[in-house]
Amino acid sequence: MNIIPAADYQDMSHKAAHLMIEKIRSNPDMTLGLATGSTPKGVYDELIKDHMENGTSYKRITTVNLDEYIGLPPFDPNSYRYFMNSGLFNHLDIQQVNTHLPKGDADDINQECQRYEQLIKDLVDIDLQLLGIGQNGHIGFNEPGTPFTSRTHVVKLEESTRKANARFFESMDKVPTHAITMGIASILDSREILLLASGSAKAEAITQLVHGEANEQFPASALKVHSNVTIIADEAALSLV
Numbered sequence: 001m002n003i004i005p006a007a008d009y010q011d012m013s014h015k016a017a018h019l020m021i022e023k024i025r026s027n028p029d030m031t032l033g034l035a036t037g038s039t040p041k042g043v044y045d046e047l048i049k050d051h052m053e054n055g056t057s058y059k060r061i062t063t064v065n066l067d068e069y070i071g072l073p074p075f076d077p078n079s080y081r082y083f084m085n086s087g088l089f090n091h092l093d094i095q096q097v098n099t100h101l102p103k104g105d106a107d108d109i110n111q112e113c114q115r116y117e118q119l120i121k122d123l124v125d126i127d128l129q130l131l132g133i134g135q136n137g138h139i140g141f142n143e144p145g146t147p148f149t150s151r152t153h154v155v156k157l158e159e160s161t162r163k164a165n166a167r168f169f170e171s172m173d174k175v176p177t178h179a180i181t182m183g184i185a186s187i188l189d190s191r192e193i194l195l196l197a198s199g200s201a202k203a204e205a206i207t208q209l210v211h212g213e214a215n216e217q218f219p220a221s222a223l224k225v226h227s228n229v230t231i232i233a234d235e236a237a238l239s240l241v
């Protein structure tokens with residue numbers, strides 16, 4: 001695992017965005033795996049700024065997101081589809097039809113998981129997958145105990161994950177209890193993985209990722225078997241490494 005240290009959140013976002021922009025410019029047909037949450041927000045702001053100032057084009061780019069809450073329609077401001085549209089896609093020249101997230105309001109959720117996994121296969125793998133990490137080591141919404149062989153599936157969110165995400169909702173009881181997530185094996189099929197972490201709340205998770213053994217109780221440790229992983233983390237997130 002290659003570790004790139006950053007001074008702070010802004011520096012992490014800048015370094016990650018520039019690494020991505022370089023790849024998008026050299027491979028304008030690439031498939032990007034994207035993530036939601038506070039961590040990648042700054043990266044997306046930088047991609048938008050670069051698109052406006054330097055004209056980096058996303059016309060032929062395809063994106064596939066990691067996960068979506070079950071029960072939230074795409075127009076719900078807390079859905080990940082809404083987050084991606086308002087925080088990134090609407091500001092680029094990307095074609096909306098080439099942006100993919102699981103449908104959290106699908107009538108048949110199991111069928112939706114199969115459709116999404118097949119979609120990833122049809123794209124012949126993700127060129128670069130962007131990841132955050134949960135305090136409990138989750139990647140996507142793959143919570144501790146998820147088999148490393150898992151494909152796109154339904155998960156029951158841990159209480160700690162619901163609490164961590166409650167800040168975006170009116171009250172705790174509005175936070176969805178379940179989500180659809182790409183599985184760990186689906187993530188590991190990506191050609192390259194870029195994991196970001198910022199802040200002291202992520203310091204223990206990053207230490208465990210760097211120094212711990214591969215263990216299904218700590219989902220991010222699955223990345224240890226992948227041959228092309230880069231971590232960009234700020235000083236606070238690297239403070240225990």
Ligand code: PGA
Nearest residue numbers: 037038039040132133134
């Ligand atoms: P965050 O979430 O970026 O909002 O900290 C990361 C994650 O849970 O994967």
